[in-house]
Amino acid sequence: MDDFTKMMLMMGKGMWGGTKLMLNSMGALANRLSGNTPEQRNARKRGVTEYKPSEIGGFFPPSEAPGNTVISGGNDEIRAEAVGAFAQLAAYYQMPVVIIHSGNQILEQYMLKLFQGTGLVGIINQMNPCYEPFYGKNSREICQMIMESAPKEFEMKMNVRTYIEGMCAFLAAKGRKPHYRLLSSCPHGQMFVKVDEAMQNGLMTQEQGQAIKMRLMAGQNEYYKIENYFYDLEMQIGPVLWKHLPAVQGQNMPPVSISGALANQGILLLDVCSVSNQILMNLMLSEIKLANQKGIRLACVLDSLEVGDNEYLKKMIEQNSKCSLAFSSEDVYAACNADEKLFHILIGKSVKSVIFRHGSNVSATKWSEGIGSYDKEEVSHSYSKGKTSSPIMLFPSVSSTQSMNVSMKREYIVKPEDIIRMGNREAYIYSRSANELAHTELV
Secondary structure: OOOOHHHHHHOOOOOOOOOEEEOOHHHHHHHHOOOHHHHHHHHHHHEEEEEEEEEEEOHHHHHHHHOOEEEEOHHHHHHEEEEEHHHHHHHHHHOEEEOOOOOOOOHHHHHHHHOOOOOOOEEEEEEEEOOOOOOOOOHHHHHHHHHHOOHHHHOOHHHHHHHHHHHHHHHHHHOOOHHHHHHHHHOOHHHHHHHHHHHHHHOOOOOHHHHHHHHHHHHOOOOHHHHHHHHHHHHHHHHEEEEOOOOHHHOOOOOOOHHHHHHHHOOOEOOOOOOHHHHHHHHHHHHHHHHHOOOOEEEEEOOOOOOOOOHHHHHHHHHHOEEEEEEEEEEEEHHHOOOHHHHHHHOOOEEEEOOOOOOOOOHHHHHHHHHHHHEEEEEEEEEEEEEEEOOOOOOOOEEEEEEEEEEEEEEEOHHHHHOOOOOOOEEEEEEEOOEEEEEEOOO
């Protein structure tokens, strides 16, 4: 299916689900903007635009290119709709979309339904295990992925990189393309013997063999780090890893890498199965980084993941500038491990924030702080009454005075209690391009 046909199918399904409608009529809106009562001045300073019930797609219009987005709060269903709107906009701009999530089957089913008939959506999970991270990659790219995805405690150094290059060069000399199973099952203690055997059998020249041995020697004292890396990774990647089955067991699914999906300009969902599968998550993120380095425009969604102590994920959030990143979680502040600096970097680099109901007062307060405050005018009235008498007056006269005092009070634009008490489909949506904070209920 060519890009034009795919686009027509998407447009035919009503990409943006109609329009968003302001709650105020134009006359009422003009009065609110031009009135000079304290209430009207407060409404202007607060700056919240009220909308009639609208579909989430109305807040991701085709006139705005997809940019960094934060989706926080609510349940899996409502967040899936927001992720879907982000993905639709990216697809409209012909940007491939990679969605990395942790066991979110609701999101998988929603995306399949949303893009039904387009053939754009691919899913890798335990029911469809076909992930092959090293498929179609050269030795330099494989080295980078392994080095970057390993946690700090593995202490992967440059001599380990040279050793991995030797492993890949050995496979290449034998006419084999490196892939996960070959690399993870490498008999490190026998590598020099195998190189000698390959030279004796004429599978490689003496020059090739010596060059491979030199690379292997550079890291022979630390190959145990690679063994440990694949041992830990095997526990994490196993449920989604591509398996080559004999023909008698049925038709094989082709191996899928993120790089291959990006080339097809599709929408790929990958399930890391557990938020604790840090190496697997980092391996997927390193593929995205490789694509960025090649200049590929793409959109990435991180759903239901926790940053915690994952330094690689944290670095991607802090330094990302080459792909449109959407971070979706039932509580983004908690997903940031209550790291205020990281939380404010995340929302500060986002062009759109979608905020649903939160159950935590701490997280609701952090969102209120992130949205900001304004100087609210508070009006108080005072009354005084007095009597005046004189010798010539039979009855004293009574007088009264009334005064109005206006004081200023700093107040959140959206209070924490407002976020906690929101309805299931109620949302605040900030769009930087329009400089608008919208409030609506999604239909």
